[in-house]
Each structure stands twice: as structure tokens, then as C-alpha cells.
């Protein structure tokens with residue numbers, strides 16, 4: 001656009017004090033309005049009227065002057081006439097829309113006012129992005145209503161933008177937290193090599209049982225994720241206990257029984273993983289209420305945790321451990337059946353046995369075992 005000498009704008013600004021009838025929803029950043037009209041009487045009338053509503057108002061006699069003011073003005077709204085010497089109001093509108101695009105949508109809105117009303121001008125104004133269109137003479141009540149509606153729309157847009165920004169920040173924070181969790185999982189693997197495959201297998205078994213029981217895909221995904229994280233709390237268990245090749249002492253059991261709480265506490269602050277906290281905390285609870293850490297029983301144990309518990313025991317019994325080799329499939333099934341109604345919810349035992357019959361459980365676990373097998377006499381409670 002060719003730069004022109006700016007005509008000194010006629011400016012009438014308020015002293016910033018709220019006046020009677022002021023639009024209270026206007027914020028500090030949405031208080032400034034620019035009026036553009038070549039008729040001094042219209043500029044004065046609109047300036048006085050809008051100032052009484054509590055706005056800071058500046059005015060310009062033509063589009064070129066307006067564009068100069070827009071460089072520093074910080075206006076949220078431009079009210080412009082259409083027919084003016086030099087650039088028309090519609091051309092000014094297009095210039096403002098280009099500025100707004102450069103500002104990622106943060107420019108002023110535009111209301112078109114014209115003394116030569118007609119459908120063509122109205123359609124063209126709206127097509128170019130005007131917020132609204134008024135034909136002279138217009139009602140001040142209608143203008144007040146339109147400005148209030150515009151402020152409300154801008155407030156909603158601002159809140160939506162703030163919410164989006166907050167979500168982006170939370171996702172970034174969550175991603176950092178998930179990276180920290182992955183680092184902790186690796187640290188657990190380093191402490192206890194058995195845990196690496198165990199957590200992944202428990203996730204797989206739990207997901208299969210959940211799907212077989214008709215749980216939706218979100219729960220199936222949760223079961224898998226909870227399984228792959230369920231022993232993350234073992235980061236707080238001494239290596240000597242985790243890898244002890246003989247039975248644990250009572251105090252060592254007290255230490256290892258803290259790991260569901262430690263695990264849940266690690267995961268709790270991460271919103272993306274908050275749904276797996278409870279299954280992780282409750283994966284050692286028992287149907288008869290004799291488990292740990294909270295000794296809850298029956299349906300007080302969340303269902304996903306009940307499924308996780310049977311998957312955990314199934315893999316722990318079948319896999320080689322530091323203190324014994326994996327048990328035969330038949331022995332594992334006998335132990336699980338013996339725990340029906342005691343350690344495990346009966347319907348979940350039935351679901352697991354169904355899957356065993358279908359070859360869905362033990363065949364994928366073979367890699368967790370060595371060739372050497374042992375007798376039941378070496379069995380003690382898995383952890």
C-alpha cells in the first residue's frame with residue numbers, strides 16, 4: 001500500500017474511569033476502539049457514545065490514518081465507514097484482515113458502518129471478514145448489543161486458546177513425566193532382570209483376560225499398560241531382596257510389600273497414567289481380603305486390579321525366578337484353581353482357564369523359562 005501523510009486524527013479518549021452504563025465485561029486489553037469515518041460529526045458521536053460505555057476511543061478521518069494508528073493502537077475493534085476519500089472501508093477491512101492473519105488471529109475485529117446501505121455492500125463486508133454491518137442511521141442499543149456480543153465471543157475464543165495452550169503444556173509435562181517413568185522402568189529392569197519380561201507378559205495376559213471377559217478396548221489398553229508398569233515400585237526395594245536366591249525373611253517381605261504403594265505414588269502425578277495407579281496399587285490384594293497393601297477384598301478391589309492379580313501370579317509361577325525355576329503349566333493351573341474364591345475372583349479364574357484351553361496363555365510365555373525344570377517342593381509365594 002502507498003504510504004500517505006497521516007491526517008492528524010481527532011482523538012477523544014476517556015480518562016479510564018468506568019462510567020455509568022459501562023460494559024463491564026471489557027478487559028484491560030479489550031478496551032480500545034478505533035472509529036474511522038470522514039464525517040467529523042459521526043466520529044464525534046460514536047466516540048462520545050462508546051466512551052460513555054467505558055471504552056478508550058480514538059478516531060481517524062480516513063483509512064490511511066487508521067492504518068498508521070493500528071500499528072501502535074492495540075485496538076480490539078475498528079468501526080469504519082465504507083465510503084471515504086482514499087482507501088474505502090472495505091479496503092481497510094482487507095488490510096486489517098491481513099494484519100490479523102500475520103498476528104495469528106490476534107488482530108482487531110471490524111464493524112462496517114455505511115450511509116449507502118445495500119445488500120451488495122453487506123455481503124461483501126461479511127465476505128471479507130467483518131464482524132457485523134450497520135446501515136446509517138443505526139440504533140445505539142443495537143451497536144451496544146453487537147459490541148457486547150463481540151466481547152463475549154472474544155472472551156470465549158481467548159478461553160479456548162488458553163485451554164489449548166494449557167493442554168499443550170500439560171501434554172509436554174506429561175511427556176517429560178512419561179520419559180521419567182520409562183527411565184524408572186529401565187532402572188527396575190537393571191535391578192532385577194526377571195522384571196523386564198515379567199511386566200510385559202503380565203500386561204499381555206491381563207489384556208487377553210480383560211478382552212475375553214468383554215471389557216472394552218479402553219480397559220484392555222489400561223490393563224496392558226498397568227501390567228507393564230505394575231512392579232515399577234520395586235525401584236524402592238533393595239537389590240539384595242529382589243535377587244535373593246532363597247526364601248525371604250519377614251522383614252524382607254515387609255520391604256517388598258511396599259512396592260504397590262511406591263509404584264502408585266510414582267504414577268499418581270502423571271495425568272496420562274493416573275488410570276493405572278489403582279490397579280498398580282491393588283495388584284497384590286486378594287479376593288478373600290488377605291492381600292496387601294490395603295487388605296481389601298471382593299468387589300472392593302477394582303476389577304482391573306483383580307484381573308491384573310491373576311495375570312501377575314500366572315506369569316510369576318510359570319517363569320523362572322531368582323529362587324526357583326518356573327513351574328509346569330499343570331501345576332500353575334492347579335495353584336490358580338486352588339485360589340479360586342480365595343486369592344482370585346472365581347469368574348476371572350474361569351476366564352483365564354478358558355484362555356489356557358485355547359492355548360492363549362502359556363505358549364507365549366515359554367521364553368521366560370530355561371530347560372531345567374523343578375518339582376513343586378521348591379515353590380513358595382511369588383512376589
Ligand SMILES: [Fe+2]
Nearest residue numbers: 230231283383
Ligand atoms: Fe508386584
